[in-house]
Amino acid sequence: MHLASGVDPQLADLSNKLIYSAMAVYTIAMFAHMFEWTFGSKGAVAVRSKEQAGNLAETVAAAEPKAAKKVTVTVAGAKGGTTTLTRTVLAGEGATVVTGGRGEEEVDGPGAAGTNEKADLAGRIAVSLTVLAALLHGGGIVARGLSVSRWPWGNMYEFSCAFAFAMTGSYLVLLAARKNVRWLGLPVAVAVLLTLGIATQVLYTDSEQLVPALHSYWLAIHVSTAIFCGGAFYAAFISTLMYLAKDSFDKRMAAGLTTGPLGTSPSIWRRLPAASTFDKLSYRINALVFPLWTFTIIAGAIWAEAAWGKYWEWDPKETWSFITWVAYACYLHARATAGWKGRKAAYLALAAFACWLFNYYGVNIFVTGKHSYAGI
Amino acid sequence: MSKTTTGTELPPAPDDDTAAERLSTAPVESEGPTGIGVLGWARWMWRQLTSMRVALILLFLLSLAAIPGSLIPQNGQNQFKVQTWKAQHTTVAPIYEKLQLFDVYSSIWFSAIYILLFVSLAGCIVPRTWQFVGVLRSQPPAAPRNLTRMPVYAVWRTGADPEQVNAAAHRLLRKRGFRANLAGGSVAAEKGYLREVGNLLFHLSLFALLGGFAWASLASGTGGKLMVEGQGYSNTITQLDDFTGTRFYNNQDLDPFYLKLDNFTSKFQDKGDQMGAARQFTANVEYFEGSDESKLKKGTIEVNHPLEIGGSKVFLIGHGYAPVITVKNGKGDVVYHDVVPFLPQDANLTSTGVVKVSDYGVGPGGDKTQLGFSGFFLPTAPLSFAGTGPISLFPGDAAPELVLNAFSGDLGTDSGLPQNIYQLNTSKLTQMQQDGQPAKALLKPGQAWTLPDGYGSVTFEGYKQWASFNISHRPGNEIALTGAVLAILGLIGSLFIQRRRIWVRAVPLPGGGTQVELAGLARSESAKIAEELAELAVDLQDDAPAAEEDAPDAPDAPDAPDAPDDSAAAEEAPEAPAAEDPTAPADQNSKE
Numbered sequence A: 001m002h003l004a005s006g007v008d009p010q011l012a013d014l015s016n017k018l019i020y021s022a023m024a025v026y027t028i029a030m031f032a033h034m035f036e037w038t039f040g041s042k043g044a045v046a047v048r049s050k051e052q053a054g055n056l057a058e059t060v061a062a063a064e065p066k067a068a069k070k071v072t073v074t075v076a077g078a079k080g081g082t083t084t085l086t087r088t089v090l091a092g093e094g095a096t097v098v099t100g101g102r103g104e105e106e107v108d109g110p111g112a113a114g115t116n117e118k119a120d121l122a123g124r125i126a127v128s129l130t131v132l133a134a135l136l137h138g139g140g141i142v143a144r145g146l147s148v149s150r151w152p153w154g155n156m157y158e159f160s161c162a163f164a165f166a167m168t169g170s171y172l173v174l175l176a177a178r179k180n181v182r183w184l185g186l187p188v189a190v191a192v193l194l195t196l197g198i199a200t201q202v203l204y205t206d207s208e209q210l211v212p213a214l215h216s217y218w219l220a221i222h223v224s225t226a227i228f229c230g231g232a233f234y235a236a237f238i239s240t241l242m243y244l245a246k247d248s249f250d251k252r253m254a255a256g257l258t259t260g261p262l263g264t265s266p267s268i269w270r271r272l273p274a275a276s277t278f279d280k281l282s283y284r285i286n287a288l289v290f291p292l293w294t295f296t297i298i299a300g301a302i303w304a305e306a307a308w309g310k311y312w313e314w315d316p317k318e319t320w321s322f323i324t325w326v327a328y329a330c331y332l333h334a335r336a337t338a339g340w341k342g343r344k345a346a347y348l349a350l351a352a353f354a355c356w357l358f359n360y361y362g363v364n365i366f367v368t369g370k371h372s373y374a375g376i
Numbered sequence B: 001m002s003k004t005t006t007g008t009e010l011p012p013a014p015d016d017d018t019a020a021e022r023l024s025t026a027p028v029e030s031e032g033p034t035g036i037g038v039l040g041w042a043r044w045m046w047r048q049l050t051s052m053r054v055a056l057i058l059l060f061l062l063s064l065a066a067i068p069g070s071l072i073p074q075n076g077q078n079q080f081k082v083q084t085w086k087a088q089h090t091t092v093a094p095i096y097e098k099l100q101l102f103d104v105y106s107s108i109w110f111s112a113i114y115i116l117l118f119v120s121l122a123g124c125i126v127p128r129t130w131q132f133v134g135v136l137r138s139q140p141p142a143a144p145r146n147l148t149r150m151p152v153y154a155v156w157r158t159g160a161d162p163e164q165v166n167a168a169a170h171r172l173l174r175k176r177g178f179r180a181n182l183a184g185g186s187v188a189a190e191k192g193y194l195r196e197v198g199n200l201l202f203h204l205s206l207f208a209l210l211g212g213f214a215w216a217s218l219a220s221g222t223g224g225k226l227m228v229e230g231q232g233y234s235n236t237i238t239q240l241d242d243f244t245g246t247r248f249y250n251n252q253d254l255d256p257f258y259l260k261l262d263n264f265t266s267k268f269q270d271k272g273d274q275m276g277a278a279r280q281f282t283a284n285v286e287y288f289e290g291s292d293e294s295k296l297k298k299g300t301i302e303v304n305h306p307l308e309i310g311g312s313k314v315f316l317i318g319h320g321y322a323p324v325i326t327v328k329n330g331k332g333d334v335v336y337h338d339v340v341p342f343l344p345q346d347a348n349l350t351s352t353g354v355v356k357v358s359d360y361g362v363g364p365g366g367d368k369t370q371l372g373f374s375g376f377f378l379p380t381a382p383l384s385f386a387g388t389g390p391i392s393l394f395p396g397d398a399a400p401e402l403v404l405n406a407f408s409g410d411l412g413t414d415s416g417l418p419q420n421i422y423q424l425n426t427s428k429l430t431q432m433q434q435d436g437q438p439a440k441a442l443l444k445p446g447q448a449w450t451l452p453d454g455y456g457s458v459t460f461e462g463y464k465q466w467a468s469f470n471i472s473h474r475p476g477n478e479i480a481l482t483g484a485v486l487a488i489l490g491l492i493g494s495l496f497i498q499r500r501r502i503w504v505r506a507v508p509l510p511g512g513g514t515q516v517e518l519a520g521l522a523r524s525e526s527a528k529i530a531e532e533l534a535e536l537a538v539d540l541q542d543d544a545p546a547a548e549e550d551a552p553d554a555p556d557a558p559d560a561p562d563a564p565d566d567s568a569a570a571e572e573a574p575e576a577p578a579a580e581d582p583t584a585p586a587d588q589n590s591k592e
Ligand code: HEM
Pocket: A326, A329, A332, A333, A336, A337, B007, B023, B024, B025, B026, B027, B049, B050, B051, B052, B055, B059, B117, B118, B120, B121, B122, B124, B125, B199, B203, B206, B491, B494, B495
């Protein structure tokens, strides 16, 4: 395992080619998403959803005579409105039909394509392309790892590739779980291309074995969870930004303006999910990742103990992980206990992510510490 | 923000407070000083300190305060860097010094923040723990009079007997893992206590972490030892190169053991753009604990793989080369024979070192003198030093060479002052000359250099490798680790478990029949409670089937002003997101 040579140049070369191909496919996917946004329309949405709702009401009504049990739950909304949730169990079939009737609550938009068929097709193509790109990307990472028979995250270039993969991966998993997140496609493609661009152009180093300081199975644990956390924090960050944007759009509309922020077309904003959906999503992701981030720091401390004799030395990387951790704890506190919903909490989330970004790029590049290894 | 929040969103109604009471451990914040005099103020200040808002501010301050330490060199990590920095910034350095910016993490202000934070934490968490124990001992709070005001609510009319409905609800709630209590014509139930447990556990385990830290900083010590292959030492203060102790682990407390470096292996990358990067370091050692030599064991020490001996861990922290040098005087007697560790100066292990021949005896001039040599050891020497000076090209020993300058005179070793063994004090030494130039030799292993002016010769016999070790005694790691693990478990409980209450009340209606009311209350971030209530209601309808003529909009709940007209809602449902994608009806809910 600790051999000094052992780099397979063919695999290493294959890995680079795969990463470049993935970037190319991501780029096409990005354009497809742009097409989707540009040609999607809001126009027919209201009509169609009315129609659909009518159909659904009919279905339920048709089922009604058979309905053995039906319950309607009234839910008080955050802004004083109410929504209802109706659950119907059909006799003999054991199936439940859930319909949600909504009162004054905000409503999610139909998505980037709106009702435009062409745009919808473009969106589907974009998703397929993203899957293809992710396969190439994953292949590139695996090839890189195989070329040196170790975990492929030993330097900044490798972290960045894996980190970008974590981002695409989380997005595709959410899609596969039938979550309404296709709107994430464009920002994810842009973020992934950016990360891979920086990785290949600025941070690139050849595939090599590791310096002895990185010979530890804690590397696999600590770094892979760190990469995952990074991808997820990034997704939450995008969601927070979308929340802030959609929220200002809503405010502009309420103030009687006719354009979105920065003079954008309102049609784009109307197709997006509701502000509260973005807000909840970013909270969910952050809350989900926080324990993992805690674990990452602890795993790092255990590793540091084995490598340097002290589990905590206030090395710049450690310090910034700690700062990031406290910043996210601040955010969670604010959300959970001080009742800071909305924009104020969103700003805290942005600040926390800024700490994370600085920890990732800033500390490695501007500050020297023990975490500087092999080619940055 | 004067009044906060028990973490739930309630329409304010008097009897709801009891319902929401203690659904979270968040403290209720006070308005201002109450009562009079010092005691009143003290109490107010204590309440402020233990309030959520101040906890937030302190947390924020803590992260801000940690920043300077990552940008300014710290004594705790690298004193040398601090010295360099101070020399470069002579104007601000004294100010920084005063502000303790070179020791941020042990500074008064940093300590003040975290101590206040922990006091605040104790003041917040300890009372809450007792309160929570109280909650566990008592039954879930009884149903509020007006259930329609609860965040989620359902109602229908049935022909079943109210008592049977209540009993069925009690049974169903129990089956769903609720703590349920049937009393006074209604059922009160609660679930998700583990959230509270998790939250308390998380905060309490932060104390364990702090305790582990504190114990480590009071009772740990580290020593350093450099050994050439074949050398060994006993872990005592006299044989260690250096040692920093603390209050409860000092010179006398050193763990007794013996350690010997048998040999050292290093491997380096020999091609590609990371050429020269280290790939493997292994120190093979022999050791025994205490003073019983018969228990000699073999072991290896690598980076990341320290060796544990007694209460200490031995870490490999550095390595280099040690030339073996023999010096003979003018008469050909050996006056010096030793292996001399040279210290690496760069990544390719260009190393510098000195040789001090203090027992040279009488020089060619007839008076007592001493010799000193300073020089470079290059594991892979270039063909020529032109333009570069003596530098090594590669850290492995591909073409080892020794470069030496020679001095004679007084080394200053007899002054009694402690001397740095890696430096030559040249104030009373004169450099030997040859042909009007400083005398200099370039030796390959086995070669000898005849010194000018009849001073004798120097032989570069060969070289060995040396390794330096950090011998670290640090208790408290287990405490901190336990704290950390509990903290994660606690966090998971606290963030992923929902705490919620459900009430069911079935009462006979004046006109005959029974009205069944269900209401739920949960932490605001949850949307699942509506689902859960609906499921419960559907199950309950086995025992309390909705009466045929019953419209779901519950005419019997006149005190439900905000209950919408559901049948209308179901028909319109214009923007129901579920309608967007009829194949995935549960989508909307799972997303929330
Ligand atoms: C040492 C620094 C602290 C850290 C890292 C920290 C972290 C956290 C985290 C991550 C949560 C989970 C949030 C959630 O349930 O969504 C939490 C909850 C909570 N914290 Fe802290 N906390 C700290 C100090 C404090 C202090 C000083 C107090 C009291 C003044 C406090 C009181 C609470 C309370 C009451 C909750 C639970 C709120 C609820 O019911 O959800 N914490 N804390």
